[in-house]
Amino acid sequence: MSDLKYEPVVHDHKDLLEKAGKRRGFNKAYAELDEEYALAKEMLAARARVGLSQEAVAEIMGTTKSAISRLEAAGKHTPSLSTLKKYAHAVGCHLEIRFVPEGSSKP
Template identity: 60%
Template sequence: MAKARKRKRFTEAYASLDLEYQVVSQLLKARTHAGLTQDAVAERMGTTKSAVSRLESAGKHAPSMYTFNPNGID
């Protein structure tokens, strides 16, 4: 891992993933703080509950920022 961190592309990719995981973590906190269900969030985002669940389980599935629909964010 130490060798990989010296490579620019690795560092950029790692930073990008870290940012995505931070965003997902904040979304989960915001959803629970607002008292919303995954179904409610999915409806607002124009997606499915399964897609929201996949986003929130970032440890099992790689989150994708492309899942977000800006029309669902108030």
């Protein structure tokens, strides 16, 4: 396995959203990608928990850093179930997918 370690970049997401929200159409487009952003956030959190870089995850999965970057980018790519399982395994997790009835609060 690679010796590459994850070093987080400081990012003020609230500030980013506040600035971006002033652009016409942004809030609607952002809301439509809610599930994709939630998935990306989960993926990034899982990778950060185990301290791996994108390069290290790519090495474990047998792919490239750019493929991992696209995978972690909300709204740009729709990963297959197989790819999500490989990513989960690479970051020491298992994948759970659930159907939540409409009107139920999200877990």
